[in-house]
Amino acid sequence: MGKTDMSVKVIFAIVLAVVAAIFMIQNLAVMDLSFLFWTLSMSRSLFTLLILAVGIGLGWLLHSLHNQKRSNARDNKSPQP
Numbered sequence: 472m473g474k475t476d477m478s479v480k481v482i483f484a485i486v487l488a489v490v491a492a493i494f495m496i497q498n499l500a501v502m503d504l505s506f507l508f509w510t511l512s513m514s515r516s517l518f519t520l521l522i523l524a525v526g527i528g529l530g531w532l533l534h535s536l537h538n539q540k541r542s543n544a545r546d547n548k549s550p551q552p
Contacts, residue, residue, distance in 0.1 A: 495520070 495516035504511045504518065513521075 498515035498519065500515055501512050502515050502518065504513060
């Protein structure tokens with residue numbers, strides 16, 4: 472990976488962060504979230520951030536489980552002495 476690849480990623484991350492900040496500022500209105508017997512009032516931007524964090528966590532967990540499964544399969548294919 473070259474220096475230009477890293478700078479493109481940094482610029483992309485900065486642009487994405489700015490867009491996310493604008494989105495969060497524009498969605499400060501409070502909303503009611505109902506699930507079964509519970510009702511929770513929170514801002515839309517906080518709810519979106521919460522859902523994003525859950526999605527990132529699940530993605531990381533599934534990715535690590537997939538890598539572990541692939542690593543175990545690769546280890547089991549090694550020739551026996």
